[in-house]
Amino acid sequence: MTMTTSDRSAGSDSDTPHFEPSRVLRLVARATVAYRHVFAASRAAPWLSRPKPVRNWGFDRDLIVAEVRTEAADVVSLKVVSPDGRDLPSWIPGAHLDLILPSGKQRQYSLCGDPDDLSSYRIAVRRIDTGLGGSIEVHDSLRAGTSITVRGPRNAFPLVAADSYLFVAGGIGITPILPMLKRCHDRELPWRLVYLGRSRATMPFLDDLARYSRGQVEIRPDDELGPPDIAGIVATASPGAAVYMCGPTPLMTTARRVMREIDPTGSLHTERFSPLPVADGREFEIHLARRGTTVSVGPDETALAAIRREVPGVAYSCQQGFCGTCRVRVLAGEVDHRDRILTHNEKEDSMLICLSRSAGGSLVVDL
Numbered sequence: 001m002t003m004t005t006s007d008r009s010a011g012s013d014s015d016t017p018h019f020e021p022s023r024v025l026r027l028v029a030r031a032t033v034a035y036r037h038v039f040a041a042s043r044a045a046p047w048l049s050r051p052k053p054v055r056n057w058g059f060d061r062d063l064i065v066a067e068v069r070t071e072a073a074d075v076v077s078l079k080v081v082s083p084d085g086r087d088l089p090s091w092i093p094g095a096h097l098d099l100i101l102p103s104g105k106q107r108q109y110s111l112c113g114d115p116d117d118l119s120s121y122r123i124a125v126r127r128i129d130t131g132l133g134g135s136i137e138v139h140d141s142l143r144a145g146t147s148i149t150v151r152g153p154r155n156a157f158p159l160v161a162a163d164s165y166l167f168v169a170g171g172i173g174i175t176p177i178l179p180m181l182k183r184c185h186d187r188e189l190p191w192r193l194v195y196l197g198r199s200r201a202t203m204p205f206l207d208d209l210a211r212y213s214r215g216q217v218e219i220r221p222d223d224e225l226g227p228p229d230i231a232g233i234v235a236t237a238s239p240g241a242a243v244y245m246c247g248p249t250p251l252m253t254t255a256r257r258v259m260r261e262i263d264p265t266g267s268l269h270t271e272r273f274s275p276l277p278v279a280d281g282r283e284f285e286i287h288l289a290r291r292g293t294t295v296s297v298g299p300d301e302t303a304l305a306a307i308r309r310e311v312p313g314v315a316y317s318c319q320q321g322f323c324g325t326c327r328v329r330v331l332a333g334e335v336d337h338r339d340r341i342l343t344h345n346e347k348e349d350s351m352l353i354c355l356s357r358s359a360g361g362s363l364v365v366d367l
């Protein structure tokens with residue numbers, strides 16, 4: 001288990017093994033103390049040092065929950081509106097919102113309403129009692145009239161042009177798919193949906209799907225039809241079709257594998273909101289210059305996850321290196337950049353903490 005420096009210092013001196021810092025580490029420590037004095041703690045700090053702006057893809061906005069509806073067992077939808085009643089920024093199918101919950105937790109949810117109706121946004125949340133508490137907070141504390149901060153919309157799951165579409169949704173994974181169906185329907189594009197779930201009672205938005213023809217929508221609850229044959233479902237996609245899939249990780253992993261076997265040139269589009277697993281991770285330390293603390297990053301976790309233990313409100317969104325929200329300025333150390341969006345110049349002095357790591361030794365960042 002990894003710990004922050006402040007956790008470690010809770011031990012008594014007699015428990016602490018003798019440690020002689022290297023010359024480089026002493027220089028880094030002196031530099032960060034000097035940085036803190038001048039750029040973070042002095043009266044001139046607000047003028048000398050401003051946080052590095054991140055990409056301007058969506059920004060924080062305070063909205064009001066207008067309606068909370070039960071959509072299925074353990075699933076509620078939330079309709080949020082602007083407090084002044086004005087239209088909200090436009091979005092396209094596949095977009096998601098970051099919700100900044102009253103506790104400070106941030107969670108991403110797909111927009112599942114009508115992209116042509118900007119009077120409100122709709123999201124849906126399944127309660128996961130064994131999760132990290134975000135969905136429980138949504139279910140237990142958000143009510144009509146509650147103020148909520150959102151960031152976005154952003155889109156990492158856009159609807160590409162294709163001859164036809166096969167949509168496969170598992171449970172709450174129907175949310176990003178719903179606006180895509182409407183868009184395809186309005187444009188008279190050929191499409192079909194296979195909607196999977198444990199039982200009809202657990203599958204949200206069955207009413208929304210009733211408007212489409214039976215030939216287009218196949219509802220497949222496990223308790224009626226048994227476990228789904230993912231390879232068989234993927235194989236029904238016409239040549240040239242784009243296959244969109246959203247649901248539990250095993251569903252998408254299987255689809256990726258069978259898609260390679262069935263149609264190696266096919267186009268499979270999946271969405272995930274969880275961080276990508278860390279590959280070839282080594283433990284390292286990040287010093288947070290403004291706070292004067294050091295965070296230890298374990299081999300299997302991201303720098304973002306480790307920093308969030310010390311700074312729960314640190315900005316992030318996609319956790320997959322495409323939105324740029326988690327970009328921070330690097331003051332010292334060599335970065336192993338694992339993203340594909342920062343330019344060469346941007347990599348000179350910043351990093352995306354949701355993916356990138358140390359290339360060796362400690363890092364010092366402007367947090």
Ligand code: FES
Pocket residue numbers: 316317318319320321322323324325326327352353354355
């Ligand atoms: S959170 Fe989106 S790039 Fe890091």
